[in-house]
Amino acid sequence: MIERVAALVVTGPHFRNVIGWIVRAMQLALICGRPLRLDPCCLLGDAGIGKTFFATELSRALGVRSELLAINVMTDRGSMLTGLTPVWRGSRPGRVAQALIDGDSAAPLFILDEIDKPSPINPAEDPLQALHSLLERQNAQAFTDEFLEFPIRADEILWVTTANSLSPMPPSLVDRMIVFTIDPGEADRLTIQESIFDRANAEVADSTFIRPAQSLFRLARDYNARTMTRLWPAAMAIACADGRRELRQRDITDAAALVSGQGQTKRSIGFMAAQRIADVGHR
Numbered sequence: 001m002i003e004r005v006a007a008l009v010v011t012g013p014h015f016r017n018v019i020g021w022i023v024r025a026m027q028l029a030l031i032c033g034r035p036l037r038l039d040p041c042c043l044l045g046d047a048g049i050g051k052t053f054f055a056t057e058l059s060r061a062l063g064v065r066s067e068l069l070a071i072n073v074m075t076d077r078g079s080m081l082t083g084l085t086p087v088w089r090g091s092r093p094g095r096v097a098q099a100l101i102d103g104d105s106a107a108p109l110f111i112l113d114e115i116d117k118p119s120p121i122n123p124a125e126d127p128l129q130a131l132h133s134l135l136e137r138q139n140a141q142a143f144t145d146e147f148l149e150f151p152i153r154a155d156e157i158l159w160v161t162t163a164n165s166l167s168p169m170p171p172s173l174v175d176r177m178i179v180f181t182i183d184p185g186e187a188d189r190l191t192i193q194e195s196i197f198d199r200a201n202a203e204v205a206d207s208t209f210i211r212p213a214q215s216l217f218r219l220a221r222d223y224n225a226r227t228m229t230r231l232w233p234a235a236m237a238i239a240c241a242d243g244r245r246e247l248r249q250r251d252i253t254d255a256a257a258l259v260s261g262q263g264q265t266k267r268s269i270g271f272m273a274a275q276r277i278a279d280v281g282h283r
Helices: 002-006 013-032 051-062 095-102 186-205 214-219 225-241 249-259 270-282
Strands: 041-044 066-070 109-113 158-163 178-181
Touching: 002 013, 002 051, 013 041, 013 051, 013 178, 013 186, 041 051, 051 066, 051 109, 051 158, 066 095, 095 109, 186 214, 186 225, 214 249, 225 249
Parallel strands: 041 158, 041 178, 066 109, 109 158
Antiparallel strands: none
């Protein structure tokens, strides 16, 4: 398992500090004969650099169930996490209780995506309030779901959050997490591009494409990982339409224009265009 986690650096070199921290914690747990314990952490960085993808891959490497919660859609005081008391219509246990009761592990990995962007309908209700107890190990030992109304142990849960900025979050919450700033350098970006190309080649084209030269990877170095996951399949489709299994510079630039919306032009609806062609033919 340690080897699987350490190997994440191949596709995510910009997460090397996070990976090193986790690997050391795993080694300590192995030496001491204790379960793995990690403090809650926050992956802080620009949008589209693969923070959520890394967290998901981490759960696979650890062999544990993952629970992905989009904090930007949480509009109440956090019932998605803590459950809803039975007096309310549609009441149910929260995701924390469900994961612990239905799962086969006391240490699932919770991914709180975009924790800096809660959107409460009522400003007086803070969706993040429940995290003050859940992210504090001592308090989480007796977490009470509002639907179940009895305490359960939630102190073994692994918490990974993602954010673009810390400023919207209360300092008391930030203080409960280890914050890792994720900022891929140019060498990291090239490595990320190569791994995304390899994955797209395997998933979309059965690995039939020749890996491009470094010059083509550099051509797309300014695009983030999220854009690259769309760019490579689009470029492969353009090359395939031309009967090729190798990418050229024009494929990259056309695909980049397509995925960025810059290559879209107004086109006639198909049957209308066909009608105009037919009309021209009759003249």
